């Protein structure tokens with residue numbers, strides 16, 4: 319049976335970077351599940367399908383083919399055979415993705431794909447419902463927390479570095495709005511699993527977060543080996 323590490327955390331908590339670094343250090347396959355919801359949102363934006371038009375979304379789900387490929391050690395995201403790794407990370411997708419991710423039919427398509435990815439490889443999977451819904455029996459569950467202001471600060475810095483023209487206030491507002499939608503939705507809301515270990519990254523460097531989680535994973539791996 320494969321070894322599964324679930325990392326759940328909000329936007330800007332550093333979970334993407336932390337997960338990538340841990341995957342490299344511990345030789346785990348890194349899976350970013352948010353990218354899959356972003357693909358659904360991008361497809362709908364490109365085809366003018368509103369998030370309120372559930373019937374239309376349902377009709378289109380079979381036309382949305384998402385592939386996560388490993389190329390030169392990096393995860394690349396393909397939507398209907400087109401590399402959309404950058405296109406799914408624009409503020410436009412940021413601002414609508416939570417609405418599409420809240421739709422039951424969308425989650426019913428994406429969740430089984432995620433479970434399948436954990437069947438053969440040792441994985442580290444990041445998202446919002448990995449420890450609660452996708453892999454409730456994950457070997458390690460981490461809930462990465464971070465204050466909303468610090469998250470907005472980090473996301474703003476990333477956007478500016480990417481050349482995206484936004485203000486800090488706009489980023490903060492978008493993060494607050496998204497957080498509300500993610501935590502209050504009916505299907506698979508973003509909540510801490512009872513048995514997840516909480517790590518608060520607000521005042522920690524990436525390196526400190528990686529070291530703390532690495533220790534937890536190694537301890538669990540050693541225990542599993544003994545058992």
Ligand code: DC
Pocket residue numbers: 329351352353355356415416417419420444445446447448496500
């Ligand atoms: O992690 P991210 O910001 O790339 O996630 C994009 C969106 O998808 C975000 O609104 C949360 C949602 N998401 C989710 O509902 N469940 C997951 N497992 C991963 C992401």
